[in-house]
Amino acid sequence: MGKPGPLSLNTMTVRDQFSLAQCVEACQRHGITGISPWRDKLAECGVPRAAKLIRDAGLTVTGLCRGGMFPAADAAGRQAAIADNKRAVDEAAAIGAQCLVLVVGGLPRGSKDIAGARRQVQDGIAAVLEHGRASNVPLAIEPLHPMYAADRACVNTIDQAIDLCDRLGEGVGIAVDVYHVWWDPNLAAAIARARGRILAFHICDWLVPTADMLQDRGMMGDGVIDIPAIRGLVEAAGYRGFCEVEIMSANNWWKRPGDEVLQTCLERHATVV
């Protein structure tokens, strides 16, 4: 198969090492041409300054992480989430992000009604969608691994995300992260079905054993995911964008020098992606 799309740095990968400004400088130093900030790094930098830094560096912004977290125990909570997502759309527009990634949220506190949470997610996205369209910011629903269904995202398969897209219409698509979807028995068909809807492609790896459900993701090549196979499926479905590396790793990669992490990402991008 051909070479992968260019590498983009999700700032989470060097969460503990670099500010957003340092991420931008590091991308330039390493020849990385894409970036995807998290909102906390963006806020820390200030949106106008961040937009200028990124623009001056000529980086493609492959996404803004993240909107979502729509379900809430009461209407006020749901309205607050919608308002926050509209602000996230504005931030994404300000930095020229190709999409706003949505980690849609899990069960409201005290609830056991996952079907209800899923309806709240659909309603929440619907309420933000017009603002996203008007701002030219597509919303990228990221199906998260089912182990996050309770507390982070009750959208857990690509098929489920595409069903949502079908119901919501234009302006919404999906983010495919190999970490969340690699296990899916229906993966090939689901990605094929996602044609024209794939807004982002995230890479990392699934470690065996996985010591922590949230912050023990692996560097590409260190785990069990057949990343080239999934990239092949995504490309066969028409995706031509970046490979965005997003590694949450409290006890390994977050403890290493940022430049070593980026160098390793580049090496692995060239060899195992």
Add this chain to the structure above:
Amino acid sequence: MGKPGPLSLNTMTVRDQFSLAQCVEACQRHGITGISPWRDKLAECGVPRAAKLIRDAGLTVTGLCRGGMFPAADAAGRQAAIADNKRAVDEAAAIGAQCLVLVVGGLPRGSKDIAGARRQVQDGIAAVLEHGRASNVPLAIEPLHPMYAADRACVNTIDQAIDLCDRLGEGVGIAVDVYHVWWDPNLAAAIARARGRILAFHICDWLVPTADMLQDRGMMGDGVIDIPAIRGLVEAAGYRGFCEVEIMSANNWWKRPGDEVLQTCLERHATVV
């Protein structure tokens, strides 16, 4: 809805407190009429003695845990797994178990080929199936939560398990554990499709947060799973058997007195299942 089926004690629930003989005694003491041993407890007791203890106590054996673990890096490893599963069938027959639960296994060491592992699982079950049929021991494929796809079971949804059943024919069905399937967006349809194939129904709960991927399951009622809803689906699909409680809980329930655990299981079975 009506009352749940009777409670069965999976010995894993009191792994650190009770031997199999003590489990049998405890069941009698608490009026629990079903039991499901793990093979290590069975081996410790000796199969003939265990069979007699269980029979004398009048307990229904709702399953034997567990066969499976079929994928292996070479043919010798796969043959060893098949031989071990045939022994497990014999043990299940000896204690009159209603099924042999299969935790099918994950990726062979060093492999990234999950589709290949899934083929090895199908081939492995096929190689054991005739022996299961001849021994009147149905094989119960247990789809495990996707977070175990790499190292424990590459069958991760009810639909996938039923597809396997359809290909394998008579003598094989599924075990539905609420812990593994509660997140599935397609759960209702998948359980309906499983009609006539549900050999066991396992209960516990999903805690938020979950501190450990393997040994932090919750007591029914302490987590976010709508157990009555799933029981309703299983019963609507024709299941009329026991509710088998299987809780792996290194830092909570395994540390409490066994009788307290069983008493709590009974109370929750009466109120939140």
